[in-house]
Amino acid sequence: MKYTITIPEPCHENWENMTATAKGRLCDSCKKEVVDFSNTSFSMLSQKLDSGAELCGRFRPDQLNRTLRSRKGNAIKHSGILVASVALLSGISPVIAQDRTPTPTAIVMGRIAVQDDVGTKPIATDDSTISGKVSDSQGPLPGVKIVLQGSGIETQTDFDGNFSLTIPQDSLKLNAVLEVLHIGYRSKTIAINKATSDLKVVLTMEDYIMGEIAIVDKPNLFDKIGRLFKSKE
Known part of the structure; x- marks a missing residue:
């Protein structure tokens, strides 16, 4: 079985203000442990979600909206959408990029939905x-x-x-x-x-006029007077 994880309702609690625990932090708002999955591989993440337990978690953006394959085959049965509480850290202040300054990795927190993957359908287009x-x-x-x-x-x-x-x-x-x-x-x-x-x-080429170039001088006033005297001689 394959499924995807999304975050319909992001949480805005500050990760740094939560109380540290063995697996992550304790959220004072919902009184639940938020497991830090930000450094967890996709394989291990799939194992955790296969348990079917209600989870709170902290994720990187690239870990969400990805297709995961269940390691238990069809053992997990979903009735519509299995909703788990997941925290998406939004307490990181935006950083202005500068030369040779690495961009910090954003961390996402919020409610996630684990949904059966029924396959990607191509978007219809009339183009x-x-x-x-x-x-x-x-x-x-x-x-x-x-x-x-x-x-x-x-x-x-x-x-x-x-x-x-x-x-x-x-x-x-x-x-x-x-x-x-x-x-x-x-x-x-x-x-x-x-x-x-x-x-x-x-395509056909444009019509062009080709040939030897001739330069014709236009006589000035002195040339005209000189020619007049020559004609009288």
């Missing part, structure tokens, strides 16, 4: 992924920008000219248009919908 390849007459084009018009959604082609763009379903219900842009090439627009896939886009 669509449009993919394709961009090339010119010579082959694949890397670094080509692919933009969904009227939005901030864009991507670029990889070294082999391939791209993949995730687009919200709402955008595809409208007149969705992709714009393909690359320096030195004519831009291209493509209408898309949720059925669009494996696009093949071929």
Whole structure:
């Protein structure tokens, strides 16, 4: 059996103000012993929780919301949620990070719930992924920008000219248009919908005027007067 531990109601008692005991501290508020699990391995933590006893504990944040495997198989029977009192230390003051100053490990205290793990279900999404390849007459084009018009959604082609763009379903219900842009090439627009896939886009280069450069001097006033006298000779 696998189960997870969460903290629905954090406790705000100060750990440092509690009376020390063999396993942790005694909480004056609830009159229960708070076991320090902050340095306990996940294997040992699973063993403690397998006992089914009502516990109070002190945990690191990374020990919570994790899937644990019971070491007793299906011996533990949960009726809905087995609730245990767990302390989450909140008495540590925030520390401003400075150069070469280690960040203190936060400790969490509060009521925890041990819950059967029924498996992780993927989050449903209506987003669509449009993919394709961009090339010119010579082959694949890397670094080509692919933009969904009227939005901030864009991507670029990889070294082999391939791209993949995730687009919200709402955008595809409208007149969705992709714009393909690359320096030195004519831009291209493509209408898309949720059925669009494996696009093949071929770009053509912009028209350029090429040839030998000619520099023509514009004569000034003295040049014009000089030419006038030469023409009279």
